[in-house]
Amino acid sequence: MNPDEVEFLAEKQLISIIPTFNSNVIHLISGDVGPFRASLPVRVPLWMAINLKQQRKCKIQPPDWMNIEQLEELKEEEKRSKTFVKMPSEHYMIEAKLLLNYATDDISRADEIRTIIKDIWDIRMSKIRSSVDTLVRNAGFYATVDHLTLMEINTMRPLLPHALDQVYRMKKAQSTRLPTQSTTLSLLNSSHRGSSLSS
Amino acid sequence: MSLQSYTPNYFSIDDILASQERCPCKFIVDIPKLGRLNPSAESNDLKAGTTLELPMWLAEHLSAGRHPIIAVELPRIYKEAYREILKADACAVDLHKLGLYFYEHGLYVKQFDARGDVSKILLETFQVRFRQLMDLANNIGSDPAVQDRLDSLERKLFKEGHAARTRLNTWLTDSGTPIEAAAMVINHKKRKRVDVEDII
Known part of the structure; x- marks a missing residue:
């Protein structure tokens, strides 16, 4: 996905x-929004x-989670823990990016928040990288990963x-002695299934 | 972006190209009138015992069946000596030099390897080199020369990964800049000149 x-x-x-x-x-396809009354808080979609x-x-x-104290804590926890820590929002990165770009004046200490969120993102990315490497190296076919956004x-x-599709092909080749048209066909089908799930 | 990963099939150009790779074959029986296949021989017939390099698509079928015509030997790059090199440090090997279709050809070749060492080394090589591949794909701005050491299967993965990473990085860095006219439009010479003073 892009x-x-x-x-979006x-x-x-x-x-x-x-x-x-x-x-x-306001009536929208995704549901009704409003009514809007000046200076009364109302919940609307991010867009x-x-x-x-x-x-x-x-x-x-x-x-609520977009404040320095909570994010600092989250960052420390992310550093300490070997697994992924549950993020306060399913789309923390996107929310942060959009809000910090368009509503900087509504957020206190926006620059610091930007840095901390980038730090958390970087820590998590490096975790992803190393766990992906382990996964492929051990030729595992699945891994349980919680709390990834x-x-x-x-x-x-x-x-x-x-x-992983290629690893699967090579592993399959290892177990079957002689490749015939039929194994190629079954490989084709199984990989279709696999990739339709994965992409 | 291609949603499917590569799988060999009848219409796959890569598969056809991969099966063009040659491997040494020893003829078991005499073959009349095919002496010209062997440039070094002068006789009209191909003698049993000659070794020729035949493309995989031919070798595969000549060696199959109840009366095989040839015995296929392992190509050099899948033999013990090269396997040792790959085992020692697969990341250091220039796979592209070994063969454009190292993995694909290997998957064909492995049927002539009774002990299954070839398929094992293919898998191991791929697994060890994956980290390197991933790091290459994730590093934007890496010069195009880095993919010179990858075989075609890895190259395909690299391209996909690199494209995805570029998209992500553009998304991360692009910070809601206002929409501008494309450079082409701005540089377009024939654009009508608007006289600013006239408007004011």
């Missing part, structure tokens, strides 16, 4: 804003929040699933 597609999915996340205008309920912010029609209330999973695509 990172932009992941971002993440923009459905709700976030609370304080509008500076009045409006009735709408950004859009309203760009028109200067609202103030965005950053999510969609964007992080997406960083290993398509390299990891495709590499």
